[in-house]
Amino acid sequence: MAAHILRLRLAMMLGALRGEPRHTIRTAVGLVLLAAAVAAGCWALVTLDEATPEAFAAVAIMGGAAITLGFALAPVVTGSADPLDPRRFGVLGLAPRPLSGVLAVAGMLSVPVLAVLALAVTTAIVWGSLEAPMWIGVFSVGLIVVTCVLLARVAMALTSMFLRERRSRELSSVLAVGILVVVVPVVVFLASLEWEGTVPVQLMEAVRVLSFTPFGAAWALPGVVLSGESVALTTLVAVGTPLALGAAWVGLVTRILSTTERPVSVKERGGLGWFNVTPGTPTGAVAARSLVYWLRDPRHIVNVVVIPVAAAIVLIPLLLAGVPAHLVALVPVPIIALFLGWLPHNDLAYDSTAVWMHIASGLHGAADRIGRLVPVVLLGVPLLAIGIPIAVSFHGRWAMLPAMVGVCVSLFLCGLGLSSISSVVSPYPVSRPGDSPFQQPQRTGASGALSQSFVMLGTIALSAPVLWWAWLALDGDVASAELALWAGIGVGVVVLALGVGIGGGVFRRRGSRIMEFAEAS
Template sequence: MAFRLFRLRVALLGGGFRGSFGRAFRTTLRSLILAAAAVLLAIAPRMLLDDAHERSVVDLIIGTAILLGAFLVPFFENRRMLEPRQFAQYPARPGAIAAALLASTVATWPCFLLVIWLATLGVARPEWHDAAGVLVLAFVLAALLAVTGARVTSLLSRLLAGQRFAGALRTAGVVLVVAALPLAVFAGATVMAPGGFETADRVAERLAWTPFGAPFAAVQAAAAGDTDAAGGYLAVLAGAIVLLLVIWFPTVAASNQRIERPLSPGVARSGLGWFERFSARPAQVIAARQLTYWARDPRYRVALFAIPLAPVFMLLAFWVAGAPLTALALVPLPVMLLLLGWSQHNDIAMDSTAIWEHVASGTRGRSDRAGRLAPVLMIGLPLAVIGSSVTVTIVGDWRILPAVIGMNVGVLLVACAVSCIFSVLTPYPATRPGDSPFVQPQGAGNGSGLAQTLAMVLALALAVPPVWFAVSAVVEVEFAANLWALGFGIGYGLVVLVLGVLIGGWLFDRSGPELIAVTQVFD
């Protein structure tokens, strides 16, 4: 069984090189680039750091992150992994299937890249060569931990989420990656700051006793002559592998005996773009349609590209006036998020050709309002989190990160809430679907100007509380004040957003026929 699965793995690997010359060339180039990146990741600490202790700390932190990634990524993205259920119809015991899948996983590109990185790491660290035996044992166990962990988390993901919720699980993984980016930036900035390696050293000491940091800590301890500590680290690593194996074999047996609830044969499962990633509920379907619009309709893209221009002109004006750079760094992101949320204040007119479907089908107004927020939130929330880390890096004080995140998220949610109401309350003519986004529609006079002004004024007024608490926390830097600004900004924004969706939905339910009449006049 293991040999046959190994041959299947090799055939799957070679499939990328078959076909046209262009496909084979792209596969080869991608493989070489990934292999070069793995080698560079192993030798970069030695090239950048001369101190052996600092290099060992960086190696342990990087190694922990890589093994943890090998453990977590398959839980959220496992479409390309073989699963035990695919072999349930063959005359093989669950134990044989489990062992064969585990053994054949070594013939995969991620495993090859991991082996290249570990081998390069061992060769590029001459201070570890005196502990060659522990080095080989620790790295073999590290590779086994990565392989076993990937198999277990992938199978658990399929059992818990199944095919129905695989798209939602991948979306959750992307959100977690975005949320972790500020932490990565913060960690890098902390290490590079004066005295940063003391903090990194304390973190490495704690990571060393986790299964993900244990193999590297064992090699470093053995190279330093501390065989007892090295044995303890290896025991932690071996114990984690045994635990994963104990989970793996019974889970494979359960997977082969469990029948997943089948999907309706009339439901398309591929080729539908965003509709594959959302469930068949009104708000989610509207969200998928809006995301499709934003990806294909030039009217939305032009508005999106224009949003970063306003903060640039504001910064130039303030810079000419002599404002300090650290203060100016706090301005662009909330302005962009405010404009991003405010840009949806006329989305019903932009989507006028689909309003009749919502009214005719009896779609609740709150579902329409909530679904239309998907593109703005999927762009704005990652922008708020990542942009806040960039902002505090420019300011030079990471203690204010919670307050800045709370302010930016609060401003975005408040602007979205105002748009939910005004797009129903005061729709005005917009560029029709299929027309050039630069065509000015007829009738866009005082009505459009009044609607835009009122929406912006109300958004600015509602954004004052989170901005006030955030600015207060930035001026007087205190831990409690920053946490309060973070919690208040997010909580206040969520409350206002929910109220905006409910009020906008109520207005939509009451004025559905009138909205159809108005939007048909626009068309």
């Protein structure tokens, strides 16, 4: 049976070159371009045989980690059908473990895997010329291939189980933004380095960290053995990754063969937008509804647009007051994080009378609170992930990166946590749906000012220790930068969890008063 499946796999690969002339031409052109890219990559690696081990490690590990990550992301991004889907072989009556092993071996017979094999072998040969033991190069080639194949298998299995029915334009947009979040900071980091004939220290530190990850450990193994640093940790990660992926693959095959696909009607496949993307849970429903009105309601769009404008305006008086430009560069991103966390402090008021759906359905308060935060999180994470490295690059000291991350995470998450309480405890009237976002109703009390001040000042107060450690890091204390990072993450997560819990409980108890407010405002 294993030999039969392997013959089928070879026949499928050859069958890709048959069919309509246009399809054959596109496939042939794609293969030629891929072969040219692989040849260029191998030639580039060979030309580095006289480079220092540090320089070659930087190229091999970063490039190899990107390739390995591509095997995990490609099935999710493209959404293409898996020709080795275990469901196709369910009628053969094979046990899950033998079938998973056969499919994993068959997965090695693919053009991308052959391309990775060529690059990995070339990398091992160059490491050998740099006096790394040849046996470790061969061992790393095997680990690289197995890791890439199992990553693709696991990613395709997860895609077939959860994403095939929910493939949509919205999901593609989220994935594109996710890739942008990863690519832009890396490009900014590399562009900001000072190359003076040697590998920059910052890049070597990034490569060292990458060698401890599942994506870069197998590629880094020969260089680590050659240098004799952190051999045990890198070996553990490099060997443990395919073992963990293999166990996950066997478990997924068992799950797939023991469950049936939920039939999907034509109506369910189209027209639901974000409801096709989010999970079919109360939290997912609230998140989908919130995403719809955050992307279409002018009142929310205006609030979002004002945030970067307000952050940019702060730069002018600081520069006019004589504050050095490298310090001013660090100011806008924390302000953006502060306002992003502050945004949902009155989100219930924007629902108007539509909030009755949440109350009448007996929705759990935490589901309402979490679902309403999803649009802000999807907006804030890319903005901060892109803005933080840009700000640090203009500042000129990458040692400030941990402190900046800690400050922004604390301000953002603390703001979200306090907003989750404020929006149910003290909502205030806003412009009604369809009205101009610049038209504000008259308010008889000070609830609006109190609600805004509570979130804004409370966020700053809770983040004060993180801001203090970041200030010390700005004076050159590297240890304070690490403290700011972990303290910011810890404080932000705790405040967010408490805010969601408290806000959810208040939402359930004050349902009637919230409805009265919606009817009266």
